[in-house]
Amino acid sequence: MANEDVTLKPIKIGNSRNIKATLRDKVTKAAIDISGDKFYFTVKDSADQEDSDAVVQVSTVAPADATSQAGIVIIPVSAADTASVIPGTYDYDLVWLKLASAPGERDTLQHGTVYFEQAVTRAQT
Secondary structure: OOOEEOOOOOEEOOOOEEEEEEOEOOOOOOEOOOOOOEEEEEEEOOOOOOHHHOOEEEEEEOOOOHHHHOOEEEEEEOHHHHOOOOOEEEEEEEEEEEOOOOOOEEEEEEEEEEEEEOOOOOOOO
């Protein structure tokens, strides 16, 4: 996955969504073992905002398992994470902190816009 400008499929407010990324070596195309690395999905009104002011920010550490060894990470965004978002278009990015694979390095894998739209049914229980 390169640093791409991508418009994500709209997210319904109050719904969950899994953000998936697959990482491969740029030259050999071989899977990169991302076990122990941390990934952030951050959504803001604008890229200039501080992370503490993000509309949504979730992170996950890739576990030491076959999925991570295949270069695949899934960042779970819960219904609670999106429940208070106001409908509209936001900036987002997907960042890879290479805590285990290359300590001290960081890479923005993807960035762009995402639209949050109101769900018709809002029941949570």
